[in-house]
Each structure stands twice: as structure tokens, then as C-alpha cells.
Amino acid sequence: xxxxxxxxxxxxxxxxxxxxxxxxxxxxxxxxxxxxxxxxxxxxxxxxxxxxxxxxxxxxxxxxxxxxxxxxxxxxxxxxxxxxxxxxxxxxxxxxxxxxxxxxxxxxxxxxxxxxxxxxxxxxxxxxxxxxxxxxxxxxxxxxxxxxxxxxxxxxxxxxxxxxx
Amino acid sequence: xxxxxxxxxxxxxxxxxxxxxxxxxxxxxxxxxxxxxxxxxxxxxxxxxxxxxxxxxxxxxxxxxxxxxxxxxxxxxxxxxxxxxxxxxxxxxxxxxxxxxxxxxxxxxxxxxxxxxxxxxxxxxxxxxxxxxxxxxxxxxxxxxxxxxxxxxxxxxxxxxxxxxxxxxxxxxxxxxxxxxxxxxxxxxxxxxxxxxxxxxxxxxxxxxxxxxxxxxxxxxxxxxxxxxxxxxxxxxxxxxxxxxxxxxxxxxxxxxxxxxxxxxxxxxxxxxxxxxxxxxxxxxxxxxxxxxxxxxxxxxxxxxxxxxxxxxxxxxxxxxxxxxxxxxxxxxxxxxxxxxxxxxxxxxxxxxxxxxxxxxxxxxxxxxxxxxxxxxxxxxxxxxxxxxxxxxxxxxxxxxxxxxxxxxxxxxxxxxxxxxxxxxxxxxxxxxxxxxxxxxxxxxxxxxxxxxxxxxxxxxxxxxxxxxxxxxxxxxxxxxxxxxxxxxxxxxxxxxxxxxxxxxxxxxxxxxxxxxxxxxxxxxxxxxxxxxxxxxxxxxxxxxxxxxxxxxxxxxxxxxxxxxxxxxxxxxxxxxxxxxxxxxxxxxxxxxxxxxxxxxxxxxxxxxxxxxxxxxxxxxxxxxxxxxxxxxxxxxxxxxxxxxxxxxxxxxxxxxxxxxxxxxxxxxxxxxxxxxxxxxxxxxxxxxxxxxxxxxxxxxxxxxxxxxxxxxxxxxxxxxxxxxxxxxxxxxxxxxxxxxxxxxxxxxxxxx
Numbered sequence: 066x067x068x069x070x071x072x073x074x075x076x077x078x079x080x081x082x083x084x085x086x087x088x089x090x091x092x093x094x095x096x097x098x099x100x101x102x103x104x105x106x107x108x109x110x111x112x113x114x115x116x117x118x119x120x121x122x123x124x125x126x127x128x129x130x131x132x133x134x135x136x137x138x139x140x141x142x143x144x145x146x147x148x149x150x151x152x153x154x155x156x157x158x159x160x161x162x163x164x165x166x167x168x169x170x171x172x173x174x175x176x177x178x179x180x181x182x183x184x185x186x187x188x189x190x191x192x193x194x195x196x197x198x199x200x201x202x203x204x205x206x207x208x209x210x211x212x213x214x215x216x217x218x219x220x221x222x223x224x225x226x227x228x229x230x
Numbered sequence: 231x232x233x234x235x236x237x238x239x240x241x242x243x244x245x246x247x248x249x250x251x252x253x254x255x256x257x258x259x260x261x262x263x264x265x266x267x268x269x270x271x272x273x274x275x276x277x278x279x280x281x282x283x284x285x286x287x288x289x290x291x292x293x294x295x296x297x298x299x300x301x302x303x304x305x306x307x308x309x310x311x312x313x314x315x316x317x318x319x320x321x322x323x324x325x326x327x328x329x330x331x332x333x334x335x336x337x338x339x340x341x342x343x344x345x346x347x348x349x350x351x352x353x354x355x356x357x358x359x360x361x362x363x364x365x366x367x368x369x370x371x372x373x374x375x376x377x378x379x380x381x382x383x384x385x386x387x388x389x390x391x392x393x394x395x396x397x398x399x400x401x402x403x404x405x406x407x408x409x410x411x412x413x414x415x416x417x418x419x420x421x422x423x424x425x426x427x428x429x430x431x432x433x434x435x436x437x438x439x440x441x442x443x444x445x446x447x448x449x450x451x452x453x454x455x456x457x458x459x460x461x462x463x464x465x466x467x468x469x470x471x472x473x474x475x476x477x478x479x480x481x482x483x484x485x486x487x488x489x490x491x492x493x494x495x496x497x498x499x500x501x502x503x504x505x506x507x508x509x510x511x512x513x514x515x516x517x518x519x520x521x522x523x524x525x526x527x528x529x530x531x532x533x534x535x536x537x538x539x540x541x542x543x544x545x546x547x548x549x550x551x552x553x554x555x556x557x558x559x560x561x562x563x564x565x566x567x568x569x570x571x572x573x574x575x576x577x578x579x580x581x582x583x584x585x586x587x588x589x590x591x592x593x594x595x596x597x598x599x600x601x602x603x604x605x606x607x608x609x610x611x612x613x614x615x616x617x618x619x620x621x622x623x624x625x626x627x628x629x630x631x632x633x634x635x636x637x638x639x640x641x642x643x644x645x646x647x648x649x650x651x652x653x654x655x656x657x658x659x660x661x662x663x664x665x666x667x668x669x670x671x672x673x674x675x676x677x678x679x680x681x682x683x684x685x686x687x688x689x690x691x692x693x694x695x696x697x698x699x700x701x702x703x704x705x706x707x708x709x710x711x712x713x714x715x716x717x718x719x720x721x722x723x724x725x726x727x728x729x730x731x732x733x734x735x736x737x738x739x740x741x742x743x744x745x746x747x748x749x750x751x752x753x754x755x756x757x758x759x760x761x762x763x764x765x766x767x768x769x770x771x772x773x774x775x776x777x778x779x780x781x782x783x784x785x786x787x788x789x790x791x792x793x794x795x796x797x798x799x800x801x802x803x804x805x806x807x808x809x810x811x812x813x814x815x816x817x818x819x820x821x822x823x824x825x826x827x828x829x830x831x832x833x834x835x836x837x838x839x840x841x842x843x844x845x846x847x848x849x850x851x852x853x854x855x856x857x858x859x860x861x862x863x864x865x866x867x868x869x870x871x872x873x874x875x876x877x878x879x880x881x882x883x884x885x886x887x888x889x890x891x892x893x894x895x896x897x898x899x900x901x902x903x904x905x906x907x908x909x910x911x912x913x914x915x916x917x918x919x920x921x922x923x924x925x926x927x928x929x930x931x932x933x934x935x936x937x938x939x940x941x942x943x944x945x946x947x948x949x950x951x952x953x954x955x956x957x958x959x960x961x962x963x964x965x966x967x968x969x970x971x972x973x974x975x976x977x978x979x980x981x982x983x
Contacts, residue, residue: 107252149251166250168863174250175413204905209410209871210867213904
């Protein structure tokens with residue numbers, strides 16, 4: 066472990082995060098999650114399991130929902146990513162963030178950033194989802210607090226707001 | 231007299247905006263300059279004496295800070311109720327996750343390899359892993375008899391009921407360990423300097439538990455220990471006691487290193503080493519009259535506490551007091567026992583013993599119903615506690631509760647009767663079976679018996695220089711909405727807008743000890759103290775002529791500003807006082823066990839697939855009486871979330887043990903429900919009001935954990951006609967039971983020939 070880390074030099078990678086071009090010097094196999102959190106200070110992505118089960122580290126990479134704990138930094142090079150920090154426009158919350166607040170979709174908050182990005186991904190593909198589609202679309206993101214009902218309510222509300230906006 | 235304006239409304243969650251924007255600071259988001267990372271070397275062995283510790287080759291050990299039990303300045307224990315659990319094992323180990331050494335390094339990537347490189351040799355001792363093994367006492371692994379604690383609750387003349395009984399119904403029911411599975415793993419940061427002492431920041435429920443543990447461990451006075459709660463990503467009881475251990479470890483490393491140290495568990499370490507729900511076994515023997523009325527009974531309730539006493543005695547107490555359910559027992563004998571095994575200590579998890587004993591009670595009620603030939607709803611209706619009757623601890627029900635009404639409402643909104651009839655017809659054919667099940671239960675709010683008197687909680691409310699109000703409590707937010715509801719209560723009491731009130735970050739330098747955030751006590755007990763401290767602020771302003779009666783928010787703000795300008799810091803305090811006329815006997819375990827109970831009837835509808843043997847919950851009705859609902863959205867969130875954990879407890883979440891070690895400590899193989907596994911959970915509140923809590927609220931947090939498991943198992947029995955008395959119930963268990971049944975059927979046909 067130590068040897069392989071030391072024998073491989075850090076590399077300079079660049080990618081876009083929340084609309085800003087970023088350059089980092091990291092080990093190519095460093096987890097994207099660590100790069101975001103430790104190099105860029107974007108701590109909204111959380112580590113819940115470190116093995117791609119819980120979805121707390123979800124970010125959008127070129128529009129796809131990925132578990133950043135499973136993505137090597139190298140793979141992020143040249144991509145455009147959105148993290149939870151990039152969703153609100155200044156103090157104006159994203160429609161999903163507003164809906165999560167209003168519907169009680171966030172309790173302890175630890176799954177919330179990943180959950181909102183998963184919901185964002187869902188609504189991008191399916192703007193007017195049924196309850197079943199919402200439940201299926203969020204099933205890769207675990208929440209231990211809510212039992213999901215109020216999260217599902219929030220996503221449905223956001224979808225309604227978007228369609229009438 | 232002000233009208234209620236803020237309590238009862240779903241105001242915005244205080245810290246909600248930070249949570250949805252990812253700005254909330256959890257402990258792993260915090261970085262201190264020159265910080266090292268810490269890791270824990272644990273026993274690999276369930277029980278034995280440590281003989282030799284070797285630091286393996288290939289590691290630059292001189293770069294590491296290494297801490298052993300020898301580095302502990304005070305007492306080597308995690309001080310809680312008792313002092314039996316070591317902070318670092320020195321000579322012997324009693325479970326396979328016992329911390330032995332601590333390592334710290336500036337590069338966290340080097341730690342796993344270093345932990346692996348430490349090898350520990352043991353002189354092995356025999357170990358035990360089940361309640362049965364512990365009771366046999368072939369090996370004594372704790373104290374003189376493997377028993378942490380026993381309770382005996384006796385009521386009425388039990389001896390005479392057996393001959394009067396028309397039916398004697400017996401049953402044995404077991405529940406497994408359950409992992410809290412908060413999505414944020416445990417973590418702590420510690421920093422030390424000689425002048426200020428030790429400071430820890432962490433993910434935790436009970437700042438003053440950590441404070442007490444660090445004082446004893448480090449031999450420091452109260453003012454040299456500071457505990458700060460960071461935003462906490464779920465807890466459910468799982469961050470009640472173990473954070474004291476991690477804080478202790480981080481503190482020892484920080485003191486030795488002279489630099490801040492962060493310890494963050496990964497998922498596998500968190501699941502393997504920290505506490506879980508106590509496995510349990512409950513035996514019922516009940517005397518029942520011809521009309522289905524309970525005449526009396528014996529209940530033996532036993533829990534597996536793991537290797538150290540920790541919180542087992544209090545978990546046992548709550549389980550024992552709830553063991554009789556919401557029913558009237560003319561006579562009863564409840565024997566409760568917590569025993570030792572060589573597993574990591576089991577601990578607090580939402581419900582705290584009650585989900586275990588109530589699972590047994592509610593499964594047993596269905597068994598009684600079958601024996602007597604009554605429906606599950608009728609057997610309950612005939613036995614419900616009525617106002618004026620006494621519980622198993624002789625607590626007279628003074629609330630105007632009508633459990634028959636709650637049951638009737640739940641049956642109605644769940645469409646129970648027509649479902650039951652339809653399913654019975656549909657179940658004659660096809661590849662699936664459907665069923666409905668009921669659970670009726672109660673949950674006591676606040677500490678048991680004299681507990682709140684011993685805690686003697688203190689709450690502060692501050693009138694700030696800007697005229698706003700700040701609540702000072704050690705009660706923590708970890709998803710329930712503590713900050714929101716306590717702000718509502720203070721705002722309501724002062725007649726101020728909700729926005730003018732905030733709650734201070736729990737920091738032992740800043741906030742008084744308002745007790746632990748456990749036992750569904752925050753709104754009911756702490757909330758009441760917040761109300762009276764807030765009223766103290768208003769009264770002070772009025773009596774010092776800065777404010778008139780019937781003031782406006784602006785007048786209040788101006789008066790508050792003036793008071794601070796004239797006199798400096800402006801705080802009012804309120805200390806818990808037990809209501810008069812409350813009697814509790816700690817010896818006989820008799821009296822007023824809880825200031826108030828919440829009451830509930832839950833109804834589950836399930837489908838069992840006869841091809842895959844999987845159970846799906848199709849509909850779930852959760853109807854409860856919790857007094858005044860102060861925040862409908864948060865309250866519903868608590869109920870739905872609790873029911874989801876209860877569904878996991880019954881159908882998904884199985885801890886696989888081998889020699890005291892959890893084998894499936896990953897989210898890949900310890901399965902909790904996802905959004906596509908859960909039914910719509912329909913929540914109904916029946917409000918009666920309650921004299922004890924702030925604005926009539928009772929505790930709510932733990933209640934929803936109690937009902938789902940028995941309701942679901944009763945529904946599975948309704949679907950299949952086969953009873954299952956052990957949870958979690960996985961598809962393979964159903965397959966085994968149904969195959970065994972059909973083989974039995976086949977062999978009896980063979981015998982007939």
C-alpha cells in the first residue's frame with residue numbers, strides 16, 4: 066500500500082466543478098470524494114459507507130449520478146461536475162432544496178446532499194415522475210431517518226413546481 | 231392570555247437551510263491545523279489474557295504516536311452507570327472488538343497498514359455468545375454469575391389464578407441484534423493544551439456523558455473538559471454511549487501527540503465495534519378466562535448485554551416495565567435479567583428494550599386470541615387498560631385515554647375488517663398470500679421512575695444583546711428537530727416570532743446539563759424547562775419595569791437590549807422538579823414509572839410471495855396519541871422514520887455473528903430498507919392533551935419503533951397460518967418453516983396409508 070502510493074507520482078488533473086475550472090495535484094487513484102472534500106473543501110459530499118451502497122457521496126458527473134467514493138480522481142479529469150454546493154444560485158435555493166425544506170425531506174441531513182442530487186438526476190430524466198418512479202429513482206440513496214415518505218413528497222412537489230414554473 | 235400561535239405549526243427547521251445546501255458542519259468536515267489522524271488496534275479474540283504485543287516490520291513506527299493503557303492519567307474506564315468497561319484493555323480482553331492500542335499519524339492512508347502490523351498474542355479463555363450459554367454458567371465471564379442486573383415486578387395474587395384459568399397460554403419470543411445504522415459514522419476530534427485542558431468536537435447525543443467520562447479518564451476538573459456537539463448525522467441511541475469511548479481515545483492521542491487528533495470510524499469498524507440493540511428472549515405464561523380476559527401471567531424477559539454492563543440495566547428496566555403492554559393485568563410477575571456474553575456491549579437503540587418485550591407481548595396476544603377463539607382486535611379490546619386501572623407497576627392511569635377508540639379508528643382507516651375477509655378468500659389460490667396484523671402498545675416518556683429526579687436537568691434561556699433570545703441546553707439535534715421544537719416552545723412562551731429565538735450549539739462551556747438526549751424526553755421534560763426559563767426572562771423584564779404586560783415583539787427586543795446594556799449577561803435558569811404526588815419505589819419497582827405514556831395502534835398489511843418467500847409490507851397505518859403535536863411535519867417524520875426502522879428490524883436487518891464478531895458489517899450485506907422497499911406509511915395523531923409536557927406534548931421519538939415488528943409478524947401469520955416468533959424473519963426462515971410444514975404434511979399422509 067505505502068510503496069505503491071509513493072512510487073506513483075501525483076498528477077495534475079483539471080475538471081469543472083459547479084461551473085468553475087479546477088486544477089488539483091493528486092494521486093490518480095485517489096477517491097474523487099477525497100479530492101472534493103480535502104483538496105477543494107467541498108464537504109457537502111459525505112462518506113457513509115465507502116463502498117457505493119449508501120449514496121451519501123453522490124455527485125453529478127457529466128450529468129450522470131456517481132458515487133464519488135468509487136470514482137478514481139483520474140476518471141474525473143476533463144468532466145464537468147455538480148455537487149450540492151453548486152445547486153443553489155447564491156442565496157436562492159434550488160427548487161428541490163426548497164421542497165426538501167418544506168416537506169421535511171431532511172432530518173439529520175447527512176444523506177441530504179446525495180439525495181437531492183439523486184433527485185435532481187431523476188427529474189432531469191423524468192420531469193414528471195410517478196411515486197413509484199421516485200421511489201425507484203432514489204433507491205440507491207439510503208436514508209435512516211425519514212422512512213423516505215417526506216423525501217418522496219419533496220421530489221413530487223419539486224416536479225410539480227418545475228412543471229408549472 | 232395569549233393564543234397558541236407557534237406550537238402546533240410546521241415552522242421551518244432551524245438548521246434546515248444548512249442541511250439542504252451541504253453547509254452543515256459534521257465532525258469529519260472539520261479540519262484543525264497540524265491535525266493527526268487516529269486509529270484503533272482492537273482485540274482479534276473474544277476472551278483471553280494478552281501475552282505479548284509485537285510491532286511488525288516495514289512500518290516507520292517512530293513516526294507514529296502510540297497510546298496504550300499505561301498512558302491513561304486517570305481511571306482506565308469509560309465512566310457511565312458503572313465503571314466496568316475499560317478505555318483500553320491492558321491485561322485481558324472480553325470481546326473481539328476491545329480497544330487495546332491507539333495509533334496516530336499525519337497521513338491517514340498509513341493507518342490501516344499500521345493497525346494490521348500490530349500483532350497481539352493471547353492466552354485464550356473459553357467464551358460464550360448466547361443468552362442460553364450465559365445462563366448455563368459453565369463459564370463465568372462477568373461478575374460472579376454472568377448477570378448484570380435483575381428486576382422483579384410483582385402485582386396481585388398470581389398463585390391463585392392458574393386454577394381459575396380456562397386457558398393457560400405459553401409462548402417464547404426472540405429478537406436479534408439491530409444496528410442503528412446512522413448514515414454518519416462515529417467520529418471525534420480532540421485538542422489539548424495545559425491551560426484550557428481538553429476539548430473534543432464530535433458526533434454525539436449526550437455532551438455531559440462524554441464530559442463525565444473524560445473527567446474520570448484524564449483526571450481533570452470539570453472546567454478543563456469541554457465537549458462540543460457537531461452536526462450529527464443520525465444517532466437513534468447509537469451515539470448515546472460509544473462517543474465517550476472515541477472521545478477518550480482521541481483525547482489520549484491528542485495529549486500524547488501535543489497536536490489535535492481526528493478519529494473517524496469507517497463503516498465496518500463502526501458496525502463491528504459500536505453498540506447495537508440487545509438481542510432478547512421473552513417467555514410468556516398467561517392465565518386467561520373464558521371471555522378472553524387476562525387473569526394473570528408470568529413474563530420472563532432476558533437480554534444479552536454483551537461483555538460489559540454499560541447501559542444494559544436501564545434498557546432492561548424499560549423493557550420490563552413495557553413487557554405487559556397496554557393491558558390490564560390483575561396479577562403478574564415479571565422477571566427481567568440482563569446477562570453477559572463475549573460480544574461487544576449492546577446498547578441504546580430507539581425504544582431501549584421496549585421493542586423487544588412489546589414484540590413478545592403483541593405476538594402473544596395473537597396467540598391468546600387463537601387459543602380463546604377471539605379475533606385479534608377483540609382480544610385486545612377486552613384487555614385494554616382503562617383510566618383508573620393500574621399498570622404492572624401499579625401506576626394508575628390518570629389520562630383520559632380510550633384505547634378502544636384508538637383501535638377502532640385504526641381498524642377503520644386501515645380498512646382492516648374487509649381486508650381480512652378478502653384476503654382469507656384470495657389466499658385459497660395463487661402464488662402469494664396476504665394478511666393483516668395489529669399491534670397495540672404504549673411507550674413511557676422521559677427517564678424511568680426516579681430517573682428525572684436524579685438527572686435534575688437545568689435549562690437556560692438568554693436574552694441577548696441584540697434583543698433576540700437564545701436557548702441554552704445540552705439537548706442535541708440529530709435529525710429529530712430538537713432546535714426547532716425548543717425554539718417554538720420558547721417563542722410561544724414569550725409571545726415572540728419563531729425567528730427571534732435560536733438554540734445554542736451544545737458546548738459544555740456554554741450550556742448547562744439538561745440531561746442526555748434520549749428516552750423521548752427532550753420535548754416533554756426539557757421543553758417544559760425551556761418554557762419556564764423563557765417565562766423567567768419575561769418576568770424579569772416586567773418586574774424591572776423595562777416591559778409592560780401584553781408587550782409587542784419590538785417592545786420585548788428593546789427591553790431585552792436595555793437589560794443587557796445595564797446589567798450585562800442576561801440569563802434565566804430552570805431546574806427540573808418532580809411533579810408532586812409522584813411515587814416510585816426503586817427497590818420493589820413499583821409506582822409511577824413514567825410521567826406520561828404515548829399510546830398507539832399500528833396495522834400492517836403484507837404479501838408473502840410463495841416463490842421467493844419474501845415479505846412485502848403493502849400498507850402501514852400508524853395511529854397514536856402523543857398529546858399535543860407541537861410540529862406536525864417533524865412528528866410525522868419521526869413516526870414514518872421509526873416505522874421504517876421497525877420494518878427493517880422485523881424483515882431485513884440481521885446481524886450475523888461468529889464468535890462475538892459481526893460478520894456482515896457492511897451496507898452491502900447488512901440490509902436496511904430502501905425507498906423502493908417501503909410502503910406508504912400512513913400516520914394519524916389523536917390528540918388528547920397531557921398535563922405534564924410543554925403545551926401538552928408527550929414523548930414521541932421511540933414510540934414508532936415498538937409496533938411494526940409485532941404488527942408485521944401478526945400479518946405474516948394471518949397470511950400463512952404459520953406462526954413466527956423470532957425476528958428478523960428472512961425469506962430463508964419462511965422457506966424452512968413452510969418446507970418443514972409441507973414435509974410434515976407429506977409424512978403424515980404417508981403414515982395414514
